[in-house]
Amino acid sequence: MTRFTQAELEAARDRLVPDLVADGLRVLFCGINPGLMTAATGHHFARPGNRFWPVLHLSGFTPRQLKPSEQGELLSYGLGITNVVARASARADEIGADEYREGGRLLAAKVERLRPRWLAVVGVTAYRAAFDDRKAMIGPQERTFGSTRVWVLPNPSGLNAHWTAATMAEEFGRLREAARDSRD
DSSP states (O other): OOOOOHHHHHHTTTOBOOOBOOTTOSEEEEESSOOHHHHHHTOTTOSTTOOHHHHHHHTTSSSSOOOGGGGGGGGGGTEEEEESSOBOOSSGGGSOHHHHHHHHHHHHHHHHHHOOSEEEEEOHHHHHHHHTOTTOOSEEEEEEETTEEEEEEOOOOTTOTTSOHHHHHHHHHHHHHHHHHTOO
């Protein structure tokens, strides 16, 4: 993995990272916003401490653990990645309430256009802020966007000490089973 200096990471601030999407995905995973490592590499969930890729594999979504640089393989499994807020920052707490709400509005329009079976938001706090749903909990939500159902997953950031990779994989696995059972 390429090592970046702090100056190189800072230069990635506010950069946009292209979505990995297609029409009719099984699951569209939605991060909070790109971190600086993601923006510097152009690969989603690229920070070494982020547990997204290991958990995706442990939960059975992928047959092997992918590297961030292999993110394009997700499309062959009917999976994609987007973000609530498009711009990169060092920390999620750099995003304000208005930016979350606008991100939620744009995300809803994207989901209605792409029509994935499930939208999986990784981070309950981001989901609550983006969709003004203060009572949302981890798991399936009542909200839908057109025919797309919504599931809130734990944030795979290494900073989220409330969840282990194993307990996150269980929750991701519940979504995987629901996505398999909801075939059209």
